[in-house]
Amino acid sequence: MTKLMIIYTGGTVGMIYDEKNRSLRPISFGEIRDHLPELYRLGYHFFVHPFKPPIDSSNMHPDRWVELVEIIEQHYHYYDGFVILHGSDTMAFTASALSFMLENLSKPVVLTGSQLPIGQIRTDAKENIITALEIAATRINGHAAVPEVCIYFDFQLFRGNRTKKYNAEKFEAFYSMNYPPLAEAGITIKYHQPFILPPPTEPIRFHKKLDPHVSVLKIFPGITPETVDAILNTPHSRAIILETFGSGNAPTAAWFIRSLEKAIKKGKIILNITQCDGGSVELGRYETSEKLLEIGVVSGYDMTFEAAITKTMFLLGQDLSTEEIICLLQRPLRGELTLPESTNSKAVHSYWTNSPLS
Numbered sequence: 176m177t178k179l180m181i182i183y184t185g186g187t188v189g190m191i192y193d194e195k196n197r198s199l200r201p202i203s204f205g206e207i208r209d210h211l212p213e214l215y216r217l218g219y220h221f222f223v224h225p226f227k228p229p230i231d232s233s234n235m236h237p238d239r240w241v242e243l244v245e246i247i248e249q250h251y252h253y254y255d256g257f258v259i260l261h262g263s264d265t266m267a268f269t270a271s272a273l274s275f276m277l278e279n280l281s282k283p284v285v286l287t288g289s290q291l292p293i294g295q296i297r298t299d300a301k302e303n304i305i306t307a308l309e310i311a312a313t314r315i316n317g318h319a320a321v322p323e324v325c326i327y328f329d330f331q332l333f334r335g336n337r338t339k340k341y342n343a344e345k346f347e348a349f350y351s352m353n354y355p356p357l358a359e360a361g362i363t364i365k366y367h368q369p370f371i372l373p374p375p376t377e378p379i380r381f382h383k384k385l386d387p388h389v390s391v392l393k394i395f396p397g398i399t400p401e402t403v404d405a406i407l408n409t410p411h412s413r414a415i416i417l418e419t420f421g422s423g424n425a426p427t428a429a430w431f432i433r434s435l436e437k438a439i440k441k442g443k444i445i446l447n448i449t450q451c452d453g454g455s456v457e458l459g460r461y462e463t464s465e466k467l468l469e470i471g472v473v474s475g476y477d478m479t480f481e482a483a484i485t486k487t488m489f490l491l492g493q494d495l496s497t498e499e500i501i502c503l504l505q506r507p508l509r510g511e512l513t514l515p516e517s518t519n520s521k522a523v524h525s526y527w528t529n530s531p532l533s
């Protein structure tokens with residue numbers, strides 16, 4: 176019998192509307208189960224580990240990611256797959272963080288949640304939970320169909336570290352602009368094999384060290400030297416995610432470049448990702464990014480903000496030199512970025528151009 180572990184962290188998926196207080200309040204997994212009798216018909220063996228109390232995902236924290244990794248580690252060999260019920264607001268951060276912390280994953284870790292609470296008639300929670308469980312249980316040619324950390328939401332399965340919550344209202348709350356869905360659920364669940372990571376050849380490694388000393392500098396026309404300097408000089412911050420325009424462009428003003436250069440000389444890492452949801456940083460393509468390249472700003476290519484933040488926390492937490500961190504930031508570790516000239520880049524490109532959705 177397929178054995179699955181459900182980790183219930185909280186989120187809308189496990190909330191009901193409290194008439195008295197006129198707000199959503201969290202419920203226990205027992206109450207979720209009462210709303211989901213279909214669970215028993217799936218024919219799997221379940222073990223449920225609830226967060227006590229369940230949390231709104233706005234309160235998610237790197238310490239809780241470590242806790243999730245510890246829970247998975249303790250049960251890894253016993254279960255065929257893991258489903259994490261999680262609030263949608265920070266689900267993409269958790270999925271990204273776990274993807275880096277679980278190296279050589281051979282079992283599915285599927286995060287899901289919902290936009291409407293499970294107690295509501297039109298809820299999307301039931302479909303999301305049931306299909307996430309089915310995906311976590313599916314094996315193809317003797318291997319887990321999706322040996323990855325992924326997000327299942329509204330009939331689509333995405334690689335976790337490629338996903339973004341982009342809509343607070345639609346059932347289709349997530350998208351993955353730079354990487355095709357790993358599977359789509361209709362009458363059957365169709366897996367897009369070429370885009371799913373192959374099963375690992377090395378044993379799993381559980382990483383439990385993260386360093387959250389990362390800052391974010393999101394530029395905008397008119398940003399002042401005071402703001403830039405305050406962020407670049409945040410005490411204890413070891414890396415800065417620089418959110419730039421378009422394909423990695425930023426103001427060419429001398430004061431701006433000088434500030435970045437000073438921070439780099441002090442040993443800080445500056446990682447350039449684009450403010451656009453789709454596309455990649457291409458340092459040197461325009462004059463407005465040439466200087467960044469010259470002073471040692473690092474390209475984050477097509478990484479999401481969520482992947483950039485969590486990958487940086489992960490690498491800072493390992494025992495690595497600044498040079499090693501810079502090198503690894505620019506390489507795909509868990510499929511979180513596509514290098515422009517890679518074979519993968521061609522496959523992704525042809526998916527979008529042939530897709531009926533494009």
Ligand code: ASP
Nearest residue numbers: 186187231232262263264
């Ligand atoms: N605030 C909720 C959370 O992220 C929203 C949701 O679950 O959709 O926990």
